[in-house]
Structures are given as C-alpha cells and as structure tokens.
Amino acid sequence: MKNNSYTFVLVHGAWHDGSLWAPVAESLRIQGHEVHTPTVIGHTRNGSRDYCHADGVRSIVNYILNNDLKDFVLVAHSFGGSVISRVAEEVPDRIRRLVYWNAFVLKDGESISDVSPPHYNELMTRMSAERGDDCFMLPFPIWRNNFIGDGSLELAESTYRKLCPEPMRMLMDKVPLKTFHELAIPKTYLNAMADIAMPPGEYAWYPRFAERLPGCRVIFMPGSHQVMFTNPALLAEKIWEAGRD
Amino acid sequence: MKNNSYTFVLVHGAWHDGSLWAPVAESLRIQGHEVHTPTVIGHTRNGSRDYCHADGVRSIVNYILNNDLKDFVLVAHSFGGSVISRVAEEVPDRIRRLVYWNAFVLKDGESISDVSPPHYNELMTRMSAERGDDCFMLPFPIWRNNFIGDGSLELAESTYRKLCPEPMRMLMDKVPLKTFHELAIPKTYLNAMADIAMPPGEYAWYPRFAERLPGCRVIFMPGSHQVMFTNPALLAEKIWEAGRD
C-alpha cells in the first residue's frame, strides 16, 4: 500500500557494519519499504579505524545528503543511538521519526563510556591497551552470554566472526548534543526484553534511556541484543511498528 | 462448565464508556460468562459531563444494586481502578474478586492526579482551561504513541473518534478510601507489559500499583494500554486468568 511504504535508514551498533542488517533489511523490503544500511566510518575488519565519533556522524550525514534521502525513519541499534541523535541535529527536516532499538540516548556532552557500567569501562581500557591500536574487541564469552544469549552456540560463533574491532574514540568521545533534546521529531524506543548487553539493574537499557525521550512511543519485543541475528523477521516487524506514524 | 461460569462487571477507564468493552465482553460471553459493562456517569460524547468522582462511584453501585448482581468479579481498567476500590467499600459482600488491569490503586484521600506524572497534570490543567468546560480530552499524539502504540495508525484513529472528553473532577477529586485497604476480597493486578500510558520509570503502573495490593495475584500479558482494541480476545483470556478462583 502506497501509504504504508516507508524509507528506513538503519544505523548499526559497535563492532558491526551496515552489511549485518541484511536479513532485517530484506524483511523490510519484502513489505515494500525502501531500506538503507550505511556503515559508520571506521567500522571495518580490514581498513582504517582511525576515526572519531564526529567522523562517524559525518559519514552518515553525508550518506543521507549524497542520496538526497527525505522523510525517512532513522533507526539506530546500540552505539548507533549516539550517532543518530547528532545526525538529527544536522538534518532534522529530513527525518520522519527516530527509532532507538536498545540504543544509547546521550545527554549533551556524554560519551558511551559515561553511561556504561564500570566493569565494561575497565575491560575496554585494559583490552584496548593490550591491542595497542586504540580499538576494543568484545571478548567472545560476553558476546555469547550477554549479547546473543538467545542464540545457539553455532550462531554465536558464526556471527562473532563477522564483527570488527571498535575504534575506542567512538565509545570515549563526548558527543555534543546542543539542540537534540529540543527537536520535535517523533521518537520511539524499541526494547528487546531479554537484552542484557547493558546489565540488569541500574545500567539496564530500559527504562533508563526511554526516560530520556519524553513522550516517546515504546515498543517491546522478546529477544536479546542481537535479535537481528536470532530473529531478524521479528525485528523487522517491530521496527515497522516502532517507525510507522 | 457450570463451575467455571462467572459473572464479570467491567468498569472502563477515562475517555471511554461501557460500550467500548464490546469485543472483550463478547469473547468472555463465548466462554460462558455473564458480562456487564456499565458506564461511569459523565462519560459521554453528547450528554452532560457535570459529575464528580463520587457520582461516578454511585452510578456503578446503583447498577450493581438495580441488577442485584452478586458473587461477581469486578474488573477495572485505568481510571476505573479508582472507582472499583470505592465500590468495593460500598458492596463488599457482593464481590468475588477485584481485578485491576493497568488501573490506579489509590490510597485514602488520593486523586488520579496525585499519582500522575507532572507533565500529564500540566497538560490536563492547560487543556481543560482552553476548553472551558472543565473537561480534558487526550491529544491524539499521546493516544497514538503512548496509549495504543501497538496498533495501526488506522486503528488508533478509528478508536480515538469513539472517545469522550473526561470530566476533570473524575481525575482531580480526592477519593476517600477508609476501609478499602482492610477488605479481605481477593485481588489481582493484570499488567500489560508494553503499557506506557503511565510512563517508564517511577510512574510506571507496575510494580507501583501492584505493591499497594499485598498478596495480590499478578497476571502479565503483552500489549499496550488499549489492548482492549488491539487484542480483545487475548485480554478476555487474561481477564479470566486474573479473575478465576
């Protein structure tokens, strides 16, 4: 139906790149939507990762402008939330709705690190120092137990092999958000109920980050932080519920 | 089965009237139950809305007495919770169980306004003043995003057209509940997990209001505050689970 054909721009999380949205994007396209899955610069297994958070933001803004995208739903997963809030400041009039799927909603001047639990910060600092390339790779046991606990071991292993080291500056840079919290763009928080990538309790995704979006729609779904791998068709359906008018 | 045939009295929430229970009531009747859906006086699109909270309570008590209803499960949605607690004080011996479906459980002397978040109170006061008729109509964007976020836009629009302005006194009157919290009537809290009509965090329905009913049964279900429209058959099933002995 013409009216129900939307344009979605999906912005991935840390350790991911745009290609990992493929099964979700395909499900949305089958429903008649146009879907874009740009990669935030620096998210690569083989190329340069020498980029800061502002570079990441600029890469998504450029993608939008180069493709002259308008009236789209801008969806973020996890780290991507810190990107789309800044993107929204740059191109507010092009965005129909912002959807945060278990994504970070930062205040002006906060970094991902600032809103993460101490044990993640210690781990990031230590492991980045060991690598010596100013990047951080999530250890497999955390991936398996806390990111994709609802998948099989085989799926946890095969998806882990597709991840890239995350540039530390993406996680450590303070993000300026001077106008974001005043923008009138409609917003949705999509919460996967078994997502413990942010651990249970005070650091949990929900309601912590939904509370930072007053009046936002909230959509719930089952599944873990990586439901994009464990149940992509359901995630596509929920992104639609989250994003439609 | 005779033993499993119950009588349910369903008391609606703000902006609703009894007729909006029709699909839920029909589902319960198909299961062999007797169902009553009285309207709390003043909840009308065309008639007089010049009534206070005590008038609303009396209208439900009168319905029960006029129909000589006994041994029934008294179910409330939302605002209706403030009504059935007072009704239970008036006719305790007639009630088999009280079911609060994402409903307000007030303490003695509280109003709905007292337990609502500041931004709702500001909105109510401002919009009621603008109307000038001492009523408050929920704005459509809140209805769509926070009350019926799990429905289609079409369903959100068609149901919104059935709503009536809410008399402010229903929401602002302090409700005396001198004996309610001592009543031995069994109680259930039925919580729709994606119900954000009360926003995420400290003002959320659950566990806030369930904690005010010590020892109550708790039943969970998926869905929004308006699951009566988005999934009435499931709601009927959960009202049965909530209400049975």
Place this chain on the structure above:
Amino acid sequence: MKNNSYTFVLVHGAWHDGSLWAPVAESLRIQGHEVHTPTVIGHTRNGSRDYCHADGVRSIVNYILNNDLKDFVLVAHSFGGSVISRVAEEVPDRIRRLVYWNAFVLKDGESISDVSPPHYNELMTRMSAERGDDCFMLPFPIWRNNFIGDGSLELAESTYRKLCPEPMRMLMDKVPLKTFHELAIPKTYLNAMADIAMPPGEYAWYPRFAERLPGCRVIFMPGSHQVMFTNPALLAEKIWEAGRD
C-alpha cells in the same frame, strides 16, 4: 547430536522433592539429555524432616559423587539456589554451568530468610510455631495466587497436595559461601517474567539476584514460579537455552 547431549542435575525448591521435576525431566530426556533429579534431604511428606541446610547440601554432593557425575549443568529452582552455590564450592570441577531459575543467590553468611520480605518471615515464624514441628507449610492462597497464578484452580489444588512441609532450618540457616563468588564456572539466571513468589518491587527475583552473578547469561520466559507444572515443556526448552554452552 552428540555435541548437544548434556547432563542436567535439577535441584528442586522448598516444599518440593525431586519427583516433581518429572514432566520437565521427561521433556529434556526426549531431547537426548541425561537428567538427574535428586531430592534435598528432609523434603518428604512422611519421613524425617529433622535436617539443617548443610545436611541438604551434603545430600546433593553425595548424590553427585555416588553417581560420579561430571561435566553436568547444575540447575536450581528457588530455595535450591542456596544449595547449588554451596555444592559448587564442594565439587567445582565437575560442573559445566550453574543455572539459577528464579532461585536465590546468597552472599556469604546469608539465609533464605535474610533475603525474603518481612511478611513471609512473620508468616513462617508464626505458622512454624503453630505446627510445633519446626516446619513451615505454605498456605494455599499464597500458593494459588503468588506461586501458580497462571494455572487453573484444579492444577493449583492437585499440585498443592504433592507438597511437603519445609524444614525451617533450610530457610533460616546462614549459608557459608566463602569461595562461591570467586568460582569461574559459567552461570545463567533464568527468569520467569510473571514469577511473583518474591513480590513485585524491591524483593523481586529479577534483577536482584541476577545482579549477584556478574557477567551471567540471562534467559527470560513467560510464566509463574511454578511453570514446571503449568508449562513443563517450555521450561525444559528454556533450561536448555540457559544451560547450553
């Protein structure tokens, strides 16, 4: 598949014995797993209940040693959590993973009573004194509403008849856990979302006890504290998800 054939040792909760796992165990066996359901000593309707918590722990350790069980997933329900943490201290090298299904995770020197809400403690003390045999039997209304609220009345009644009085020392003894919190055994918290045996709010199972297992996997499922009776096949599936590598 050989790789996916595990050994599970299931440790029951208060008022239960090992035989009540039968439908769950059968579901796991059909999937090719080896399943053991030992009874914690003192959990009997007709025999001696004159045992302390350490006796209970020893009975499970002895079962493991007598059967020379190795490389198994040790699963606990409710009270059983206080047992398996101590068992893990005794035979850490035999355990592949610990799974706490709505189970108590105690700190060194805590008792079940210490982490239970005041109204349960008052009830236990009073009812145990009335019985005069240093045991506590859960009253039926609590069982029906707060433990098995998702089952029919008939199921609530038939399962209640299978329960045994709980030796008070199982609930009151301080449990020494000197090394448990340092053990490197992988751990999972399995949370049934409608489990209100620990009441809503500050005493709720989740996230309270999951937070005591840093880095644990968390698996969610629908259902009450007695989902072993109301949906044993689903519980078996979730125990597998919780326990697999």
